[in-house]
Amino acid sequence: MEDKLTRIKQLLSSQRFKLTPQRQATVQVLLEHQEDHLSAEDVYLLVKDKAPEIGLATVYRTLELLTELEIVHKMNFGDGVTRYDLRRDEDASHIHHHLVCMNCGAVQEIDYLLQDVEKIVEETFDFSIMDVRLTFQGICSKCKTDPVVQEKYFKHPHHL
Incomplete structure (x- = not known):
């Protein structure tokens, strides 16, 4: 998990973005729940435990940034809920x-x-x-x- 976090930090840095504490908390939640296909609200509730000061808008912005950088996939299964899933290294x-x-x-x-x-x-x-x-x-x-x-x-x- 630390290797993946390091690679994500390097990718953000290569695109001139920093791994802020809020972004790191969001990425950490995604790493810890890779099999869960979390919604932004799910991520927010889990991130609040790690970083109580974080707001829902910050989580949304972080998820959008991670999607743009192709670190996560944004998915909708037809139920109106957008879910986020980390890309797999072995088959990007x-x-x-x-x-x-x-x-x-x-x-x-x-x-x-x-x-x-x-x-x-x-x-x-x-x-x-x-x-x-x-x-x-x-x-x-x-x-x-x-x-x-x-x-x-x-x-x-x-x-x-």
């Missing part, structure tokens, strides 16, 4: 894909399923893929066992 050119539960909103990452499809598209169409965003919407395994969810989504398929 492609975004991983997601499973989104339509009932509870849980987000799960999948990053291995479409590599062959991307390669086929690039070779067949002589097309250089720069970005891929794919979201599967459905019902997670936890929600599937809920009788209310069963009734809502599986007894009446027209709801889907």
Whole structure:
């Protein structure tokens, strides 16, 4: 995690930005919650524990800066909530894909399923893929066992 923080600091510096205490607290929260796909409000609430003086506007500005510098991805899964996800060093050119539960909103990452499809598209169409965003919407395994969810989504398929 320290290596990633150091690389982010170097990237900010190379673009003539400083890693202010507020930015560092925001980046630290993103690093600590890499699997959580946090909204700006989620980040703000977690950052407040580290830096109580920070304001929501500062968190928004920091997230926008990190997005512009391609340190984080800005994502919307169709529910009106923008979420932020740190880029992965091992594959900075492609975004991983997601499973989104339509009932509870849980987000799960999948990053291995479409590599062959991307390669086929690039070779067949002589097309250089720069970005891929794919979201599967459905019902997670936890929600599937809920009788209310069963009734809502599986007894009446027209709801889907």
